Amino acid sequence: MKTDYDCIIIGGGPSGSTVATLLADAGRKVLVLERTQFPRFHIGESLMPETYWVFKRLGMLPKMYASHFVRKHSVQFVSASGRESQPFYFEDMNPHECSVTWQVVRSEFDEMLLDNAAEHGAEVWENASATDVVFEPTETDDYPRATGVVVKRGDQPPVTLSAKVVIDATGLSSLIQRKLDLKRPDPNLHKAAYFAHYKGAQRDSGRDEGATLVLTTKTSDGWFWYIPLPDDIISVGVVGAIDRLTGRKAPPEQVLEEEIANCPALIPRLANATRVSQVHVLSDFSYRSKRCAGEGWVLVGDAFGFLDPMYSSGVFLALKSGELAADTINAAFDNNDFSAAALGKWGPSLADGMQSIRQLVYAFYTPGFSFGKFVREFPNFKRNIVELLIGDVFKPGVNDVFNPMQAQVKIPSFTPLEDPAGKVPAAVMQRV
Numbered sequence: 001m002k003t004d005y006d007c008i009i010i011g012g013g014p015s016g017s018t019v020a021t022l023l024a025d026a027g028r029k030v031l032v033l034e035r036t037q038f039p040r041f042h043i044g045e046s047l048m049p050e051t052y053w054v055f056k057r058l059g060m061l062p063k064m065y066a067s068h069f070v071r072k073h074s075v076q077f078v079s080a081s082g083r084e085s086q087p088f089y090f091e092d093m094n095p096h097e098c099s100v101t102w103q104v105v106r107s108e109f110d111e112m113l114l115d116n117a118a119e120h121g122a123e124v125w126e127n128a129s130a131t132d133v134v135f136e137p138t139e140t141d142d143y144p145r146a147t148g149v150v151v152k153r154g155d156q157p158p159v160t161l162s163a164k165v166v167i168d169a170t171g172l173s174s175l176i177q178r179k180l181d182l183k184r185p186d187p188n189l190h191k192a193a194y195f196a197h198y199k200g201a202q203r204d205s206g207r208d209e210g211a212t213l214v215l216t217t218k219t220s221d222g223w224f225w226y227i228p229l230p231d232d233i234i235s236v237g238v239v240g241a242i243d244r245l246t247g248r249k250a251p252p253e254q255v256l257e258e259e260i261a262n263c264p265a266l267i268p269r270l271a272n273a274t275r276v277s278q279v280h281v282l283s284d285f286s287y288r289s290k291r292c293a294g295e296g297w298v299l300v301g302d303a304f305g306f307l308d309p310m311y312s313s314g315v316f317l318a319l320k321s322g323e324l325a326a327d328t329i330n331a332a333f334d335n336n337d338f339s340a341a342a343l344g345k346w347g348p349s350l351a352d353g354m355q356s357i358r359q360l361v362y363a364f365y366t367p368g369f370s371f372g373k374f375v376r377e378f379p380n381f382k383r384n385i386v387e388l389l390i391g392d393v394f395k396p397g398v399n400d401v402f403n404p405m406q407a408q409v410k411i412p413s414f415t416p417l418e419d420p421a422g423k424v425p426a427a428v429m430q431r432v
């Protein structure tokens with residue numbers, strides 16, 4: 001059967017652009033659908049150093065070096081009592097240019113990635129919303145086969161386009177997860193975030209100028225990110241339990257101000273600052289899909305899963321999942337095999353990498369646990385922690401740090417990635 005495209009990618013964020021670039025590089029006929037017009041605001045400004053290697057494959061490094069994005073050398077933690085940990089400098093562990101990464105303005109960064117995908121041969125439609133994915137039942141998998149996408153462009157009537165592979169890169173909207181009931185929330189991470197941009201806030205100097213700060217609130221029931229961006233802007237956001245933050249029923253501005261007042265280490269940093277953006281709110285963002293693929297469909301980036309903003313792993317995992325998925329999809333074309341098993345081969349390694357970061361997330365949220373204290377007690381494992389903060393989650397032996405840590409941190413189990421032969425609830429099939 002003739003199809004309109006080899007691959008249709010829904011979503012032009014970092015994961016969608018990555019998969020589009022690498023599929024186009026392999027000569028596939030690729031269409032990216034992006035419902036907004038870029039540049040558009042997005043949160044997720046602090047990168048992990050391991051993004052370097054994906055940038056290299058995408059041909060993005062020269063553009064990143066030519067950009068005005070702030071260079072990030074380290075992460076530093078500030079405890080509830082205001083005690084500052086030593087900065088975790090990435091290049092101390094690995095003196096290579098990949099160890100210094102960037103704090104990006106997402107509107108510009110995402111546009112650079114999407115333009116790059118177009119330069120590599122992907123067709124890009126902005127203001128083009130995928131309103132549905134077209135599925136049909138299949139006898140070879142319990143989940144249905146994707147055959148195309150319904151697209152609405154501006155005021156035009158919707159059209160249905162067919163593709164061999166539909167890639168869901170819709171971020172938190174998670175189009176396919178919702179449609180096929182694949183979404184599994186992380187059991188104990190019901191968090192919300194309130195965030196905004198500030199101008200004129202305090203900036204450190206030298207190699208600390210671009211450091212991400214993670215500051216715990218006085219009452220230890222929340223934490224702030226403090227991310228220096230270009231043009232004298234600092235991105236400031238608080239993360240805490242949904243009930244505690246949204247349950248206040250107060251305007252977002254008030255919630256953020258009350259939280260800042262509850263973080264003494266932040267107050268002097270913002271003393272001369274002015275808020276220059278609206279206060280944004282996001283909640284319940286920790287989840288993962290039971291599957292990363294089915295027949296003719298693949299999920300990447302946040303459309304597959306998101307952990308927590310704590311270690312700034314989102315963009316790295318979006319890029320990495322895009323890269324792994326693109327290589328797998330290219331192999332599927334080479335073998336003419338678009339089964340769930342073939343398209344899902346990359347999932348277990350990514351899920352393992354996510355699990356490593358997830359354990360660090362749970363460590364941070366464990367009352368009484370402190371990375372500073374842990375490193376003083378187990379100095380030999382400082383290297384492993386820095387490697388994980390860099391995003392080197394696939395390195396053999398990096399998870400050894402969780403042996404001593406598990407005595408101090410309880411990690412609840414999480415839905416394992418489902419075997420593509422797993423049974424599907426009847427209700428899901430009815431929705432198709």
Ligand SMILES: Cc1cc2nc3c(=O)[nH]c(=O)nc-3n(C[C@H](O)[C@H](O)[C@H](O)COP(=O)(O)OP(=O)(O)OC[C@H]3O[C@@H](n4cnc5c(N)ncnc54)[C@H](O)[C@@H]3O)c2cc1C
Binds near residue numbers: 173237313
């Ligand atoms: C509070 C918070 C703070 C964060 N901070 C960081 C951080 O500091 N560092 C970091 O690395 N990560 C961070 N993240 C995570 C990061 O934002 C995401 O992981 C990352 O943006 C995922 O990229 P993506 O391409 O998968 O999705 P997105 O970047 O969300 O892109 C999805 C795209 O799909 C489009 N789209 C959606 N639905 C449709 C549709 N139906 N049709 C067409 N297009 C569609 C959207 O318009 C969007 O452009 C944070 C997340 C949260 C919630």
